[in-house]
Amino acid sequence: GVCFANAIAxxxxxxxxxxxxxxxxxxxxxxxAGAYTVALVEKYFGLSLLASLPVAALAxxxxxxxxxxxxxxxxxxxxxxxxxxxxxxLPEVLLRFSSVTGGYxxxxxxxxxxxxxxKSLQRYYLPLIGLVGVVLLLRHFRGSRQAMALLLIRxxxxxxxxxxxxxxxARLSCMALSGCIAAIAGAFLSFSSSTVSPNSFTLxxxxxxxxxxx
Numbered sequence: 001g002v003c004f005a006n007a008i009a010x011x012x013x014x015x016x017x018x019x020x021x022x023x024x025x026x027x028x029x030x031x032x033a034g035a036y037t038v039a040l041v042e043k044y045f046g047l048s049l050l051a052s053l054p055v056a057a058l059a060x061x062x063x064x065x066x067x068x069x070x071x072x073x074x075x076x077x078x079x080x081x082x083x084x085x086x087x088x089x090l091p092e093v094l095l096r097f098s099s100v101t102g103g104y105x106x107x108x109x110x111x112x113x114x115x116x117x118x119k120s121l122q123r124y125y126l127p128l129i130g131l132v133g134v135v136l137l138l139r140h141f142r143g144s145r146q147a148m149a150l151l152l153i154r155x156x157x158x159x160x161x162x163x164x165x166x167x168x169x170a171r172l173s174c175m176a177l178s179g180c181i182a183a184i185a186g187a188f189l190s191f192s193s194s195t196v197s198p199n200s201f202t203l204x205x206x207x208x209x210x211x212x213x214x
Contacts, residue, residue, distance in 0.1 A: 001192030026083030034186025060183020106197025
């Protein structure tokens with residue numbers, strides 16, 4: 001299950017590279033957003049993965065927009081450095097708010113998503129179903145007008161802007177979609193591993209995602 005969750009996270013980085021033409025080292029931040037959302041929703045509201053998964057996806061998309069807007073004019077090495085700083089700061093931020101995030105110990109995800117089904121099967125097949133679902137959705141997205149517009153901006157920004165497609169819109173869209181998918185990966189990751197802590201979201205794990213997307 002953990003492998004399938006990481007595969008979803010790698011897809012989120014690949015999407016940003018393909019359609020945004022940029023390298024991000026901070027996608028693990030969005031994975032952490034999804035993982036902690038699932039854990040916190042269970043802790044405070046007693047809801048399982050199936051209920052918290054849409055909330056996690058929304059949290060990842062919003063966080064992607066929050067990061068993309070101030071960095072929309074950055075590109076190349078400058079964007080890579082900015083996202084690396086985000087990845088470096090993440091563990092410290094999680095520890096700073098230990099009363100919410102659980103600090104070094106982290107939080108536990110205990111509730112069954114499908115009551116009556118063995119936990120081991122849930123941890124394996126639910127991330128697998130999530131991976132297949134993400135792949136199918138992106139396959140559909142690949143042939144859409146929005147995807148063509150993003151590829152046009154990557155190829156020739158002046159040509160795209162002549163058709164009314166703005167580069168800033170492309171950056172926001174790519175980061176929001178990438179953040180959403182990464183947060184879904186984080187949701188399945190927390191469910192599969194039954195725990196979420198700052199040690200799972202270091203700079204090296206972000207580099208792992210980047211290398212996996214190549």
